[in-house]
Amino acid sequence: MVHADSSTFAEGMSKKEVYAQVLEQAKALFEGQRNWICNFSNTAALLWHAYHSLPLPSSAVNWAGFYFVDPTNASQLILGPFQGQVACQVIAFGKGVCGAAAKTGVTQLVEDVEKFPGHIACDGASRSEIVVPILKGGKVVAIIDIDCAELNGFGPEDQTALEELAKLLAQSCDF
Amino acid sequence: MVHADSSTFAEGMSKKEVYAQVLEQAKALFEGQRNWICNFSNTAALLWHAYHSLPLPSSAVNWAGFYFVDPTNASQLILGPFQGQVACQVIAFGKGVCGAAAKTGVTQLVEDVEKFPGHIACDGASRSEIVVPILKGGKVVAIIDIDCAELNGFGPEDQTALEELAKLLAQSCDF
Numbered sequence: 001m002v003h004a005d006s007s008t009f010a011e012g013m014s015k016k017e018v019y020a021q022v023l024e025q026a027k028a029l030f031e032g033q034r035n036w037i038c039n040f041s042n043t044a045a046l047l048w049h050a051y052h053s054l055p056l057p058s059s060a061v062n063w064a065g066f067y068f069v070d071p072t073n074a075s076q077l078i079l080g081p082f083q084g085q086v087a088c089q090v091i092a093f094g095k096g097v098c099g100a101a102a103k104t105g106v107t108q109l110v111e112d113v114e115k116f117p118g119h120i121a122c123d124g125a126s127r128s129e130i131v132v133p134i135l136k137g138g139k140v141v142a143i144i145d146i147d148c149a150e151l152n153g154f155g156p157e158d159q160t161a162l163e164e165l166a167k168l169l170a171q172s173c174d175f
Numbered sequence: 176m177v178h179a180d181s182s183t184f185a186e187g188m189s190k191k192e193v194y195a196q197v198l199e200q201a202k203a204l205f206e207g208q209r210n211w212i213c214n215f216s217n218t219a220a221l222l223w224h225a226y227h228s229l230p231l232p233s234s235a236v237n238w239a240g241f242y243f244v245d246p247t248n249a250s251q252l253i254l255g256p257f258q259g260q261v262a263c264q265v266i267a268f269g270k271g272v273c274g275a276a277a278k279t280g281v282t283q284l285v286e287d288v289e290k291f292p293g294h295i296a297c298d299g300a301s302r303s304e305i306v307v308p309i310l311k312g313g314k315v316v317a318i319i320d321i322d323c324a325e326l327n328g329f330g331p332e333d334q335t336a337l338e339e340l341a342k343l344l345a346q347s348c349d350f
Contacts, residue, residue, distance in 0.1 A: 002297065002299050004299070029261065035246075035253055035264075038254040041254050041255060041257055042264070045260055079216050079217065080212060080213070081257075085181075086179055086182040086220045089217070090208070090213075122178045122179060
């Protein structure tokens with residue numbers, strides 16, 4: 001199979017089926033490859049094209065990617081591979097939705113980012129967000145960050161699938 | 176300015192104006208930030224949105240991003256940050272268009288990828304390609320790779336601008 005086909009999602013699939021394809025393709029792509037930059041880059045592509053194959057609100061996802069713990073400052077996140085528009089380079093632990101996930105190690109599912117204390121607007125179009133920490137040996141090493149231009153873009157089904165993806169990334173990559 | 180605005184390009188700009196904005200925004204984004212993963216990720220976003228603001232063939236760009244020299248094997252490239260569909264994880268120096276640029280340290284401007292010996296089809300839709308090496312201390316550390324779904328997607332104007340961008344990335348990032 002040509003690599004690009006991994007991120008081609010058939011029309012009319014359910015969200016459950018789309019996430020199943022993301023996880024299956026991610027597992028296949030990570031076989032024999034443990035470089036986290038390579039694997040995060042391909043995963044951002046899988047996620048972006050997955051959301052854009054679904055109906056609204058998922059198709060209104062306007063950013064899908066990663067931040068990782070800054071190797072020069074362990075109390076901040078730094079921008080990793082993503083798809084979407086240019087984004088903030090660094091985010092302090094505890095600041096905004098990404099910072100909260102990094103500090104607590106707990107998924108942040110935010111229906112309306114404007115109601116989230118200290119929300120960082122890298123893109124004024126974003127309305128809702130989900131941030132899932134990637135933990136290795138009990139420590140946050142990176143986060144998955146997905147933004148949506150509609151309110152309530154994400155729910156428990158997204159959380160379950162992205163937490164499974166975060167576990168897979170932690171197991172499959174060397175950081 | 177909100178970060179996402181860096182990659183918003185006004186309608187009706189010429190290719191020259193669009194590349195000037197890419198270089199100007201890249202310089203601004205790299206100020207005070209030398210992490211290459213962060214800077215390459217934002218640059219891929221700048222390039223993707225730049226091409227998609229232009230008329231055909233530029234708007235048919237279907238992949239924009241980077242490969243870097245694999246830290247575990249200095250004779251192959253490994254996938255870095257990009258925008259577009261899932262891509263090949265590793266490419267041997269000398270193999271295909273990316274591998275030729277990495278081996279020779281010279282830009283590869285390919286009007287028709289199917290006529291390039293040993294072309295690697297990560298995406299069967301790609302028809303033309305430009306690959307620009309990023310050199311640090313005389314050695315290739317990474318490459319910029321742009322694919323287009325139309326023949327003759329790139330010309331001397333693209334080469335000049337992307338070579339300037341490659342120099343900026345080499346100067347601005349620690350690898």
